[in-house]
Amino acid sequence: MNKKIILIVGAYPPDACGIGDYSSQLVHADESHWECIVWKDWTFSGLCKLICSIKKSNVRYINLQYPTKASYGSLIPHLLCIYIAFFSDKRFMVTLHEFMRMGLCYRLAAIMFLLFANKVIFTTQVERKYASNIIPFRKNQFVVIPIYSNIAKAHVFKATNERNCDIAYFGLISPNRNIEHFIDLVKKIEFSHKCISAKIIGMIVEGSEDFLNFLRKETQETCIEFHLNKSNEEVAELLNDCRYTYLPFHDGVSERRGSFLASVLNGAIVITTKGPWTSSKFDKVCYYIDSDELHLVKKILDGVETSKSQIDIFEYLQSDVAKSWVDVSDKYLSLCR
Incomplete structure (x- = not known):
């Protein structure tokens, strides 16, 4: 048996899926140790x-990246886990990119992974701790491998005051991501007679074309520019030209948010939401949206509020975040024993 891993995933580029992007980056970081089945x-x-x-x-080691849109509503991934764990000589690992945020029925189904997979990989300590509290006798089989950014670093890093875009929404383009809220915020800033540069940067999720048309109509009389479906390198350069990124997560920023990591890797200071899974280490690098959001953002853009800086970002990146996709791949391979 080779020290290789077969990675199984339900989405892969050019699909607009963060887990598909994650899988692609992981496989290409060290192709000699990975086989990929989409x-x-x-x-x-x-x-x-x-x-x-x-x-x-x-190949002895099997890794399922879960969930994706294709696999989320099915029990087949769980049956695959049980088959490999009990009826083969192979070892089954599952990477749970979501667990706490799953609906109750899906979370109950995912307990089969916790019970029967040889290793369960989480991307944050919070998720691992949550699973360990549910099934404490299996906690030694639960490990954390932090994510790295799907977006590369820009080649020439710009200081904040050298950047041309004031603020940008960055993420997937589909409903229920608070993009309309970002547009309303920019409109209010413009209405207060402040001239700003704003962008929407992201990948269009399949089936969201009508929603995109709606967004375009909503921004017709604004300064907002769209930059859609760009390559990783182009996105890095766009982020490297943004002073601030606006990331309005429904459940708050956390270590599993690739758009946050891509932003800070490219020196953009993040304005975001704080949620139940936001650890204290984000406090030094993020501005948190509050009830007086408009006032806060105007102060930030006017240079009145300056408590976060690129120096804070550099310190954060020297902490316990993954350093590269090779680093992430090596952590997976260390489980093959």
């Missing part, structure tokens, strides 16, 4: 085909 047929017949494909390989 699998979207999460039916019983699809499971049989997938198992046959896995059995043909002499």
Whole structure:
């Protein structure tokens, strides 16, 4: 058996999916140690085909990246875990990119992973601790591997005062991501007679074309520019030209938020939300949206509020965040024993 890992994922570039992007970066960081199976047929017949494909390989370690849109509503991934754990000589690892945030039924189903997978990988300590409290006798099988950014660092790093864009929304383009709120915020700032430069940077999620048209209509009389479906390198350069990024997560910023990490890697100071899973280490590098959001953002853009800086970002990046995708890959391979 080779010290390699077969990675199974339900989405992959060019699909607009953060977990697909994560998987692509992981596989390409060290291609000699990874094989990738992109699998979207999460039916019983699809499971049989997938198992046959896995059995043909002499690779012992299997890693499922979960959930994706294709796999989320199916119990087939859980049956795959049980089959490999009990009826093969291979080892099954699952990376749970979500657990606490799952709906109750999905969380109950995911307990099968906690019970039967040889290793369960979380991207934050908060999620690992939550799972350990549910099934404490399995906690030694739960590990944390922090994410790295899907977006590279820009080649020439700009200081904040050298950047041309004042504020940008950055993330996937689909409903229920508070993008309309960002547009309303920019409109209010413009109405107060402040001239600013603003952008919406992101990838359009499949099926969200009508929503994008709605956003374009809402921004017709504003300064907002759209930069959509750009390459990783182009996105890095765009972020490197933003003074601030606006990331209005419903449940708050956390270590699993790739858009946050991409922003700080490219020197953009983050304006975001604080939630139940936001650890204290974000306090030094993030401005948190409060009930008087407009007043806060105007103070930030006017240079009145200056408590966060790129120096704070550099200190954060020297802490316990992953240093590269090779670093992330090495952490996975260290589990192959």
